[in-house]
Amino acid sequence: MIQLYKMAWRDLGRNRRRTFFSMLALAFGVALLLFMASFIAGEMRGSLQTSIKLQSGHLQVRAASYDEDKTSLAWEDLVENPDALAAQIASRSDVQVATPRLYATGIVVARDTSTGVRVMGIDPASAASAPFRDGMVGGDYLAADDRGGLLMGQTLANKLRLASGDTVRLLVNTSNGDVDQQDFVIRGIYSTGTPGYDENTIFLPLSKAQTIARAENHASAIFILLKDQDQVESVAAVLQGPAYQVKTYLELNPLLVEFEQYANAMMYVFYLIVLGITATVIVNTLIMSVFERTREIGILSAMGMRGGRIMAMFFAESSLLAVGGIVMGMVLGSLVSAYVQRYGFFVGDFGITGILVGERIYTYLTLNDIVALSIVAFIVTLLGALYPAWLAAKMEPVEALHGGK
Amino acid sequence: MEVTKIENVTRVFKIGQVETPALRGVSFSIEDGEFTALVGPSGSGKTTLLQLIGCLDQPTSGQVFVKGQDVSRLTRNQRADMRRGTIGFVFQFFALIPTLTAYENIEMPLLLDSHTHQERRERVMYLLEAVGLADRAHHRPDQLSGGEQQRVAVARALAPNPVLILADEPTANLDTANGAQVMEIMTRLNEETGVTFVFATHDPRVIKYARRVITLRDGLIVENNSAGKKG
Structure with missing residues (x-):
């Protein structure tokens, strides 16, 4: 076995x-796949x-009848006395x-433009609201007793060309099925770095949200973060x-x-496609090697070496090529991944409905x-060697002895 | 004792629709310890005969026996097993593995069988001494002269202690001095170890080393007698 690898090593060294x-072809394939896997x-x-x-917490406690898809505000669907x-x-x-939150649907009207939003009543002082507090990019943060102010996401503010201090009209669905409306001052602009979220979410202090939605002393859920x-x-x-x-x-x-x-699952399909392409390079290399060494194969066969050997x-x-290529690919792929892990990859407002994607992917x-x-x-590289190896093994020694250089 | 016996062997090569007979009914036997030359012009069937005796090829008809076993219809792997350890080859084109040193080339046939490292080492060093290349053990073929390469090939053929060594035009690519040196070594090893040598040649300077000469022409034996150098 050692001799086999010694020979293989030297044979690879003939045409460095x-x-x-x-190896580089395999390395690029492996590096690309490693980066893709780490990216996903x-x-x-x-x-x-x-x-x-921002949204789900680790856990949410809701009323047994609460239906998230309907954003129900009926009292029987809400948690009563949520603070306790x-x-x-x-x-x-x-x-x-653990903090109570009230979710309602609404419409923001600014000048002659309107857009649908999710209105969220939060406890501004809660540690769970830190991402919004820490993400303030303009104006002031909400106070718990603020009755006329709201927080708007930067993406939505930019879209509606609004700034902190501007006034907007907010229409909110209420617990009795009506729509209530009130003018609010944009107290501040926040950014969570997640454009899809910032474009759709308006924050009010919980008590104000409960008032406008007619859901006094009720919340949609208790938002919980665990240690x-x-x-x-x-x-x-x-x-x-x-x-x-x-x-x-x-x-x-x-x-x-x-x-x-x-x-x-798709990554495994990518693995097979990309590695299949790189394996053809290995196959090509080994086929060339077989034809260049036809006479040597004949000599080894004449000595009594069986086809299997x-x-x-x-x-x-092939396994040495694989190890070399994989190691090179791992180093290359890890370096690129480490760079993107540190600095991120800017994708901007890359929206997928139902999934929050940040501006940068790490x-x-x-x-x-x-x-x-x-x-x-x-395995794919070894499979690639199957045909060249079979080609070499099936050579008739007489023909092989006369076939090479 | 017979090392090999050929009985009414024919070998016809078919290229496309054309059939070319290389051997047309050849019979002879070779005894243990012989030093025999197969002679004849190009195309007379010398190499084909060596290939059949060496289990590299199979006859179209007739039988080939090696150490009493009919090898005419063996499978590929059975023929490989028969060659391994029983038959050694020396080719016209030296036929060394270019990536291996002289030592490693000689060691190669021993690696195909279960020999310990110590056994291999002792055998290889003995053979390197025997062919006068102990100081070139770690040279690769491209660092050796043609004569030295052919001496390594002879040593390699002898490595697994075969009963028969087949040499196809062993001096054809060597100058006179190196050719003579290779033949002297083969003669000496035949005498010292008793291994049977059968070699094909059409060089009169080589034929004189043989104790028996089988002459082929157009695929038939035309002469089979003791000639040349008397042992």
């Missing part, structure tokens, strides 16, 4: 430039974390923050009760979970991706 470029993992991870932070429930949940040692995301199932089980439904972030982001599964010789070469390289890609690349 060709060997290098064959980063996007999925980033989107999920963004959604948890939130305080009770927040007292748990595994809960980082440890992995504890979500166990905490959900504890909070579950007959009057409430407890939703985990996985249940609250079904599209994201499905999209991730779909993306992972001749095949093994070419598989050894790659996330996992050991799982590295191992899976290495194994697939190695």
Whole structure:
């Protein structure tokens, strides 16, 4: 075996430039796939974390009859006396923050333009509102007792050509099925770095939102962030009760979970396509090698080397090419991924309905991706050697002895 | 004891629709320890005969025996197994693996069988000494002269202790001095080890080393007698 690899190593060294470029082709393929895998993992991870932070939390406690798709404001669909429930949940040692939120649909009218928005009543002082507070890009943040101000996302403000201090009319659906309206001053402009979110979400202090939506002392959900995301199932089980439904972030982001599964499946298709292309380079290299070494194959055969061992010789070469190419590809792919992990990849307002995508996507390289890609690349490259190796093994020794240089 | 026996062997090559007979009914046997030359002009069937004895090819009809076993209808792998350790080859074009050193080339047939590192080392060093190349052990073929390469090829053929060595025009690509040196080594090893040598040639300077000469012409044996150098 050692001798086999020694020979394979030296055979590859005969034409170093060709060997290098064959490895490079594989390396580019592997690097590209590694970057794609880390990009998708980063996007999925980033989107999920963004959604948890801004929208779903780790858990939400809702009234048992609440239907998210309808954004119901009927009192029987809301959590009554939410402050007390939130305080009770927040007292748990595994809960980082729990805060009531009210969700309503509305329309913002500015001058002669209007657009549909999601109106969210929040506790401005809650730690869960930190992303909005920290993301202020203009004007002032909300105060809990502000009755005439709102926060608007930067994307929406830009779209409507509004600035802090401007006045807009807000029409909001109410619990009794009517629409109420009031003029609000844009107290401040926020940016979460997620244009799709910033374009659709208006914040009011919870008490003001409850007033305008006629949902006094009610909330749509208790928004909960845990200290440890992995504890979500166990905490959900504890909070579950007959009057409430407890939703985990996985249940609250079904599209994201499905999209991730779909993306992972697609990655394997990409693996096979890209590695299939690079494998043709390896096949080409080995076929050239077989024809250049026809006489040597005849000599080895004359010595009594069986076809299987001749095949093994070419598989050894292929595996060395694979290892070289994969290592080079991993280094190249990891460097590119590390750069994008640090500085991000600007995609702008890249909207996918139901999924929050930030302006920048940061790659996330996992050991799982590295191992899976290495194994697939190695197997595909070995499979690529099958035909040249078979070609060499089936040569008749007499013809091979007279066929080469 | 017979090392090989050929019985009424024919070999016809078919290229397209054209059939070309290379051997047309050849019979002879070679005894253990012989140093035999197959002679004849180009196209007389010398190389074809060596290939049949060496289990590299199969006859169209007739039988070829090696160490008493009929090898005429063996499978590819069975023929490979028969060659390994039983038959050594020396080719006109030296036929060394260019990426391996002289030592590694000689060691190669031993690696195909279960020999320990120590056994291989001792055998290879003995053979390098025997062909006068102990100081060139770690040179690659492109660092050796033609004569040296052919001596390595002889040593490699002898490495697995075969019963038969087949040499096809072993001196054709060598100058007179190197050709003579290779023949002297082959003669000496035949005498010292008792291994049987059968070599094809049409060079009169080489024929004189043979103790038996089989002359072929147009695929037939026209003369089969003891001639040349007497052992």
